[in-house]
Amino acid sequence: MGAARTRPWRVTAASYVLISHDLAVVHQLTDEAIVLHRGEVLERGRTAQILDDPQHSYTRRLRASVPRPGWKPVRRA
Numbered sequence: 315m316g317a318a319r320t321r322p323w324r325v326t327a328a329s330y331v332l333i334s335h336d337l338a339v340v341h342q343l344t345d346e347a348i349v350l351h352r353g354e355v356l357e358r359g360r361t362a363q364i365l366d367d368p369q370h371s372y373t374r375r376l377r378a379s380v381p382r383p384g385w386k387p388v389r390r391a
Contacts, residue, residue: 337380341365349373 334340340347340361347364349357349372356370368374381387 335376337365337376349376 332340332343344361346359347357347361348355349364349368349370351372357364357368357373364373365377368377
C-alpha cells in the first residue's frame with residue numbers, strides 16, 4: 315500500500331496543523347512533528363525519529379506519560 319492510499323492528503327498537497335498531546339494520534343497522522351513547550355521549539359523532525367529516540371527531556375516525559383496496558387485512571391477529588 316503506497317503513501318497516497320494511507321495518507322490521501324498527500325495527493326492534494328494539503329497541509330494541516332495538528333496540536334495534540336496524544337502521541338498515538340500524532341504518530342498515525344503525521345510525517346513530521348515539532349515538540350513545543352511554552353512556545354519554545356524543543357524538537358523538530360521526522361515524527362518516527364522524534365518518538366523513537368527523543369532528544370529532549372520534555373519529549374521523553376511526554377512519551378513516558380502514555381498510558382500502558384493495564385493502566386487504571388485515578389479520579390481526583
